[in-house]
Amino acid sequence: MNNYKLTIQYDGARYKGWQRLGNDDKTIQGKIENVLSELAGEKIEIIGSGRTDAGVHALAQIANFKMHKDSTEDEVMQYLNRYLPNDISVVDVSFVPDRFHARYNANDKTYLCKIWNEKYPHPFMRKYSMHVEDRLDIEKMRKASQYFLGTHDFTSYSNAKSKKKSMVREIYSLDIEENEGFIEIKVRGNGFLYNMVRKIVGTLIEVGLGEKDPTTIPTILESKERIQTGRMAEAEGLYLEKVGF
Amino acid sequence: MNNYKLTIQYDGARYKGWQRLGNDDKTIQGKIENVLSELAGEKIEIIGSGRTDAGVHALAQIANFKMHKDSTEDEVMQYLNRYLPNDISVVDVSFVPDRFHARYNANDKTYLCKIWNEKYPHPFMRKYSMHVEDRLDIEKMRKASQYFLGTHDFTSYSNAKSKKKSMVREIYSLDIEENEGFIEIKVRGNGFLYNMVRKIVGTLIEVGLGEKDPTTIPTILESKERIQTGRMAEAEGLYLEKVGF
Structure with a gap:
């Protein structure tokens, strides 16, 4: 099980904010989880450093997720940017220790x-x-x-x-x-x-x-x-x- | 008859370029002429320094026009920015000598x-x-x-x-x-x-x-x-x- 840290930029205009709302994918979290679940072949949940409100943008939102599949950082980054809409970009992917938690560890x-x-x-x-x-x-x-x-x-x-x-x-x-x-x-x-x-x-x-x-x-x-x-x-x-x- | 010089910024994405095409107002020139004609109470023609192609933006397009109405520079600027769409902004209006011609004088x-x-x-x-x-x-x-x-x-x-x-x-x-x-x-x-x-x-x-x-x-x-x-x-x-x- 790898733990990946994502650095994400987004134009929030079209979205109802960061936090997933049920199966509604008009959220940033929802969009990213859907693409990652396709990559992983299992249901992936991502942990954001915090929510952003509807319409709010991000220059460097941080999130992490764990998956069984052994993809490299580059593979994850390329897959996400290929399948995410153009108003959400993943600008960095890196492996982090298992204990890293984007919300609890955010200072x-x-x-x-x-x-x-x-x-x-x-x-x-x-x-x-x-x-x-x-x-x-x-x-x-x-x-x-x-x-x-x-x-x-x-x-x-x-x-x-x-x-x-x-x-x-x-x-x-x-x-x-x-x-x-x-x-x-x-x-x-x-x-x-x-x-x-x-x-x-x-x-x-x-x-x-x-x-x-x-x-x-x-x-x-x-x-x-x-x-x-x-x-x-x-x-x-x-x-x-x-x-x- | 006053001669006014306009400095114009625009997001060209929605438009078929600068140059007016008949009565089609999906051009920058068309949009500006329509608003100015309302202000002037006569048909106004504006002279741009040159055309920009469909989709091309401008940070400082220059144009001039003449009208009989005696509006101040501020009045023209406020009227234009109130009635133009948000993707076209007039950032400066100034009186210029009668002989000023935005196309012929552009070096x-x-x-x-x-x-x-x-x-x-x-x-x-x-x-x-x-x-x-x-x-x-x-x-x-x-x-x-x-x-x-x-x-x-x-x-x-x-x-x-x-x-x-x-x-x-x-x-x-x-x-x-x-x-x-x-x-x-x-x-x-x-x-x-x-x-x-x-x-x-x-x-x-x-x-x-x-x-x-x-x-x-x-x-x-x-x-x-x-x-x-x-x-x-x-x-x-x-x-x-x-x-x-």
């Missing part, structure tokens, strides 16, 4: 949000960035970003359904830079709740537009009420950029 | 071809680049590119129909660079015949794959026979990058 994740901040839409990146027409004040957004750093209960910043699981997460860094005309927001943390990145970015945009004062963020976090968070960033500008192990 | 054009040279498709750039799976030898391609420089009769490198017009064009530069994982071919010349850039790039790719020797290029040029040119680059990786005046 941190970095999400990237690309914002196009011009009056006119970007013809080539319109499906891969969020378009904000009114000018954003980056300095204000940077000030606001400081309030998210560290360990917080992110109940207000999630649409997670479970009330039993802990909503406490730690944000290690939150950087806002201009890069080739785009405003790029990068947030790195030990884990993210359902919709959490999109809600944090949504608040930063409200601050950048002058609709919300940065100092309201601690109050929103303390309230633990979703109603207060307001705007949510569009999935099309959001990428899972990196998973740290 | 040179630069085309950019983006090639993704990996085994797997690029999930985000698959519609905006050409995918070549087998490894290209850039040094060989650079050697081959030298044969295109200068003034030549490009009959063999065109699908132009007219036999009356001159097929002589001058290529000022042809550079091949690696940029963020893409191979970028930039060709600057005083003008390009129908399909000429795509045929030149096609030959460079054949050279890069070892299918053709660079030294055959002068023979192909001298033959003035289209049959010898071979492969043609895909339109989806091709951009009109710049027009010099």
Whole structure:
């Protein structure tokens, strides 16, 4: 039994997110499992480092799977890229020790949000960035970003359904830079709740537009009420950029 | 009567190219003229610096048009971007002297071809680049590119129909660079015949794959026979990058 680690890029636009939903294959996990099961001649289950929401992209999602068949790394990579749709690419395959588990061993994740901040839409990146027409004040957004750093209960910043699981997460860094005309927001943390990145970015945009004062963020976090968070960033500008192990 | 200069970006994928075909508005020119005619309350004709083929993109196509209505530059830009489809953006509008003519005054054009040279498709750039799976030898391609420089009769490198017009064009530069994982071919010349850039790039790719020797290029040029040119680059990786005046 070999344990394979996959590094995967995908354009999430057509999919209902990472996580397989029954036999529905309009998920990234579903598409990959179907192709791998064909290769393996047995039912294969892959373990992703975490879910990505519907529409969200990935630059380097990490997953692992085990199979009895003795394929080389190259064979697995070639088979996957031949039979997967063009909007999902496997950019690396490597053997890992039996104990490697893409979810349990993931230490941190970095999400990237690309914002196009011009009056006119970007013809080539319109499906891969969020378009904000009114000018954003980056300095204000940077000030606001400081309030998210560290360990917080992110109940207000999630649409997670479970009330039993802990909503406490730690944000290690939150950087806002201009890069080739785009405003790029990068947030790195030990884990993210359902919709959490999109809600944090949504608040930063409200601050950048002058609709919300940065100092309201601690109050929103303390309230633990979703109603207060307001705007949510569009999935099309959001990428899972990196998973740290 | 004001004369307006437009700088236009477009994703050419959905269109039959720049040039208006009768009343068919599946062309870039057609789309823009329809919107401008609405604004002007008269039939507007725009003059592009040149045609782009079906599927070819533009980063900075230049065009001009005249209208009686006294709109400001900002008004024209806002109106166009509001009513044009999202894959065509006007990124600048400026008043120019009455004698400015986007086609007659264009001195040179630069085309950019983006090639993704990996085994797997690029999930985000698959519609905006050409995918070549087998490894290209850039040094060989650079050697081959030298044969295109200068003034030549490009009959063999065109699908132009007219036999009356001159097929002589001058290529000022042809550079091949690696940029963020893409191979970028930039060709600057005083003008390009129908399909000429795509045929030149096609030959460079054949050279890069070892299918053709660079030294055959002068023979192909001298033959003035289209049959010898071979492969043609895909339109989806091709951009009109710049027009010099």
